[in-house]
Amino acid sequence: MNRRRFLQTTAVAGSIGTAGCLESLGLGDDDSSSDVPRPGGYGDDAPLVQDPPQAAYIPTHREGMVMPGAVRAGEYAVGPMVSQHHPFWLVTGETVEPVEVQPEDSVHLMITVWDPETRTVLPSDEGLSIEIYRDGDPIEELSPWSMLSQSMGVHFGDNVPLDGDGTYEIQVTVPPIGTDKTGSFEGRFEESATATFEFTFDQAFRDTVFDRIAMVDEENWGVRGAIEPGGGMDGEMDGAGGPGPIPFSELPPSEALPGALLGDPSADDFPKSSDDAAVPATIVDGESRFGSDPYLLVSPRTPYNRNPLPATALTAVLEENGDFVAETPLEATLDDETGLHYGAAMPELASADTVTIVVDAPPQTARHQGYETAFIDMDDIEYEIDL
Amino acid sequence: MSLPDPDAVPRRQFLRAAVATGGAAALSACLGLDDETTGELSRPAGVDDPASLPARQHAWDDTLATDDDGNLVPPKHHVLLELSLTAEPDETAREQVESALQELESALEWSPDGLLFTMGYTPAYFGRFEEPLPESVDLPEPTTLTELESESEVGFDDYDALVHLASDHASVVLAAEQALLGKREELNGDPLGQSFDGVFERHGRRTGFVGPGLPREKSEEIDIGTDPEHIPEESPFFMGFRSGFARSQAGEDRVTIEEGPFAGGTTEHVESLGLQLRTWFEQDSQHQRVSKMFSPEHAQEERVGEFGEQLGADSGITEEIAARAPEDSRTEGVVGHAQKAARAREDGQPQLLRRDFNTIDDDEPGVHFLSLQENISQFVTTRRAMAGEDLTDGAVGRRLNNGILQYIRVERRGNYLVPPREQRALPNSNPSN
Numbered sequence: 141m142n143r144r145r146f147l148q149t150t151a152v153a154g155s156i157g158t159a160g161c162l163e164s165l166g167l168g169d170d171d172s173s174s175d176v177p178r179p180g181g182y183g184d185d186a187p188l189v190q191d192p193p194q195a196a197y198i199p200t201h202r203e204g205m206v207m208p209g210a211v212r213a214g215e216y217a218v219g220p221m222v223s224q225h226h227p228f229w230l231v232t233g234e235t236v237e238p239v240e241v242q243p244e245d246s247v248h249l250m251i252t253v254w255d256p257e258t259r260t261v262l263p264s265d266e267g268l269s270i271e272i273y274r275d276g277d278p279i280e281e282l283s284p285w286s287m288l289s290q291s292m293g294v295h296f297g298d299n300v301p302l303d304g305d306g307t308y309e310i311q312v313t314v315p316p317i318g319t320d321k322t323g324s325f326e327g328r329f330e331e332s333a334t335a336t337f338e339f340t341f342d343q344a345f346r347d348t349v350f351d352r353i354a355m356v357d358e359e360n361w362g363v364r365g366a367i368e369p370g371g372g373m374d375g376e377m378d379g380a381g382g383p384g385p386i387p388f389s390e391l392p393p394s395e396a397l398p399g400a401l402l403g404d405p406s407a408d409d410f411p412k413s414s415d416d417a418a419v420p421a422t423i424v425d426g427e428s429r430f431g432s433d434p435y436l437l438v439s440p441r442t443p444y445n446r447n448p449l450p451a452t453a454l455t456a457v458l459e460e461n462g463d464f465v466a467e468t469p470l471e472a473t474l475d476d477e478t479g480l481h482y483g484a485a486m487p488e489l490a491s492a493d494t495v496t497i498v499v500d501a502p503p504q505t506a507r508h509q510g511y512e513t514a515f516i517d518m519d520d521i522e523y524e525i526d527l
Numbered sequence: 528m529s530l531p532d533p534d535a536v537p538r539r540q541f542l543r544a545a546v547a548t549g550g551a552a553a554l555s556a557c558l559g560l561d562d563e564t565t566g567e568l569s570r571p572a573g574v575d576d577p578a579s580l581p582a583r584q585h586a587w588d589d590t591l592a593t594d595d596d597g598n599l600v601p602p603k604h605h606v607l608l609e610l611s612l613t614a615e616p617d618e619t620a621r622e623q624v625e626s627a628l629q630e631l632e633s634a635l636e637w638s639p640d641g642l643l644f645t646m647g648y649t650p651a652y653f654g655r656f657e658e659p660l661p662e663s664v665d666l667p668e669p670t671t672l673t674e675l676e677s678e679s680e681v682g683f684d685d686y687d688a689l690v691h692l693a694s695d696h697a698s699v700v701l702a703a704e705q706a707l708l709g710k711r712e713e714l715n716g717d718p719l720g721q722s723f724d725g726v727f728e729r730h731g732r733r734t735g736f737v738g739p740g741l742p743r744e745k746s747e748e749i750d751i752g753t754d755p756e757h758i759p760e761e762s763p764f765f766m767g768f769r770s771g772f773a774r775s776q777a778g779e780d781r782v783t784i785e786e787g788p789f790a791g792g793t794t795e796h797v798e799s800l801g802l803q804l805r806t807w808f809e810q811d812s813q814h815q816r817v818s819k820m821f822s823p824e825h826a827q828e829e830r831v832g833e834f835g836e837q838l839g840a841d842s843g844i845t846e847e848i849a850a851r852a853p854e855d856s857r858t859e860g861v862v863g864h865a866q867k868a869a870r871a872r873e874d875g876q877p878q879l880l881r882r883d884f885n886t887i888d889d890d891e892p893g894v895h896f897l898s899l900q901e902n903i904s905q906f907v908t909t910r911r912a913m914a915g916e917d918l919t920d921g922a923v924g925r926r927l928n929n930g931i932l933q934y935i936r937v938e939r940r941g942n943y944l945v946p947p948r949e950q951r952a953l954p955n956s957n958p959s960n
Contacts, residue, residue: 230810230815231860232814232818232859232860232928233858233860234860237812239810265925266674266925267932269936281801281936282805282806283926283932283933283936285933286924298810301805313680315675332677334679451923451928452921452922453860453921453922454921469920472920472921500857500858500922501857501859501860502922504861504923504924504927
């Protein structure tokens with residue numbers, strides 16, 4: 141593969157928006173560097189921020205992508221995105237390990253799965269499987285990682301070796317979703333479905349991907365913040381027709397969550413933050429799609445783009461006057477209006493004055509550049525219940 | 528797949544390719560290496576009196592060697608011969624099948640230096656009889672067992688019978704297969720008069736190998752998707768770790784059917800899997816691999832070593848570690864494969880006797896996961912424990928950080944009744960005494 145060098149790091153192929161970076165400067169005093177390991181060779185194609193802060197930070201660029209076109213498969217809409225191979229990080233507990241680009245890797249293949257009716261991205265790791273063929277010959281078979289990216293949101297992906305230039309067929313099988321589902325999602329997504337795409341890997345493809353790489357001004361590299369979603373999301377597709385464009389996986393703003401919001405929206409530290417994740421919480425009372433008991437709804441998200449944080453283990457501890465009242469693990473739940481949140485029915489909410497959200501394990505989803513140093517070492521979040 | 532040039536590759540590599548290819552040409556070429564003078568097998572002879580052999584077809588363990596830690600060493604080479612019945616299972620056919628099997632037993636010693644084998648029958652085979660199987664036999668039709676398997680993708684074994692041939696010598700399993708198919712006139716110096724020809728025809732075959740050094744050698748013959756050097760030289764399995772520890776295996780007694788007309792038999796499940804070794808070796812670190820294969824505690828306390836050399840006759844999966852799977856899925860963000868499977872132990876005892884082996888069938892790295900248990904339901908319970916679908920409420924996903932599920936794909940499943948030796952030839956579904 142003909143790799144091209146990035147000769148000028150300050151040349152901007154098309155400047156891209158950065159969300160919240162200027163507003164975020166000065167939030168928090170701790171700009172300590174993260175000690176998450178950096179990968180070694182990434183080729184000469186695109187740099188990495190070498191000394192990022194322990195927070196969501198603006199990367200050096202947004203990857204260029206080709207989108208072969210979304211299709212419906214069963215109840216799902218499935219959209220592939222293909223970009224240049226690039227490093228990412230795997231999370232196991234609180235250990236973050238880099239995945240190096242390998243010489244045989246050809247592309248980074250990503251899949252977004254969403255509900256075509258509500259255009260809500262479905263982020264749960266239910267175990268997609270991908271089979272890649274060329275002229276009917278099997279080339280690669282893999283289960284992609286659950287991943288989190290500033291520009292591509294929640295998706296599934298991996299670096300994949302191909303077998304030279306040619307036209308490839310990709311089959312993606314989406315299993316039934318076992319995560320709890322509420323609202324109009326209840327009873328849906330209970331069958332697996334397979335979607336098939338084609339894309340051509342050749343010099344024209346590589347040129348397009350390269351041309352679509354959008355560099356960030358170097359002065360913003362590593363600054364707390366995030367690049368805006370884009371590069372084709374919610375925009376033009378390369379392929380024709382289907383249920384596209386691919387929606388971005390943003391959650392509703394805190395104020396739009398159902399129920400009574402905990403904490404004071406006018407306060408500086410609202411919503412409360414844990415290792416840079418924003419963690420608003422509400423209590424949904426009375427009869428609701430979550431049941432008839434008071435329901436604690438916790439909606440952790442990335443601080444700028446409001447991406448959901450999947451694969452997280454949370455427990456809620458209730459207290460009154462400093463005394464323990466109750467403790468419950470929170471269940472990951474997919475709701476058509478709220479998206480992915482973590483919740484539990486807790487009748488004891490009526491008598492508690494404090495809820496502490498304990499992070500048993502931070503989001504285990506793999507991270508793209510800009511998210512690998514945040515949402516790892518997550519302290520408890522405490523809200524007063526004052527309703 | 529064609530055979531490599533025997534002069535160009537090391538002997539062991541050639542033998543394994545021969546087993547995978549099968550056929551008379553493979554066998555002749557294979558035999559040429561085994562005995563340069565006569566071109567025939569020269570293995571220990573079998574018995575004159577078949578009654579002297581164990582009553583259980585699956586009684587192999589007494590013949591196996593043990594390693595330095597006291598674990599049983601499985602035979603190195605395996606063939607699974609899939610058979611379809613082409614004649615009525617009447618008395619004539621029964622006698623022919625029994626004779627053919629007895630000829631194997633008289634030609635070759637019942638040991639890994641000779642030949643070990645079992646013959647099992649599918650629910651489809653028994654479905655041809657009017658009477659159902661007795662209640663003492665739990666043999667359902669194979670189905671998908673977990674949410675990750677879809678009906679359209681997994682194949683089910685619905686032919687009639689499966690012969691599992693095993694030996695430390697590739698030439699033996701190949702020759703035995705040929706003998707059963709009626710393609711040989713002698714075996715290990717004994718003339719052959721009988722075969723399955725006319726009663727069974729070959730529906731298909733699967734092959735494999737297991738033992739220290741073999742996966743690494745074999746990985747150099749096909750494209751396993753990653754550099755073979757990732758597999759530790761001494762690893763007996765493709766994924767790089769020892770398995771089959773003495774204390775993690777049920778004994779033969781435990782998996783034997785206790786009552787009814789098939790007492791002394793066992794049930795057999797064969798799950799054929801493909802392996803995704805590229806991501807396993809190139810993306811996960813050793814720490815992550817140990818966490819996912821054993822448990823997060825094993826990784827944190829560095830109990831395993833490079834390929835399990837630090838584990839003796841015990842995987843180290845205690846009841847406490849198994850019981851901690853739900854908690855680990857929340858607090859560690861990962862659960863181990865062995866940790867999950869051990870939850871299916873009964874009274875602290877494993878229910879399965881695993882005789883699995885690696886494969887490069889279809890030029891892809893995989894495992895034929897063959898398990899013996901008294902009831903198929905015990906396999907199902909253990910396989911579901913291993914799938915850990917009940918552990919996905921927190922940080923662990925259905926594949927993400929959930930044991931080794933990210934790296935395996937189920938391709939086929941089959942259930943078999945392996946009758947006691949006296950019922951092994953075309954049994955009725957409910958034989959009278």
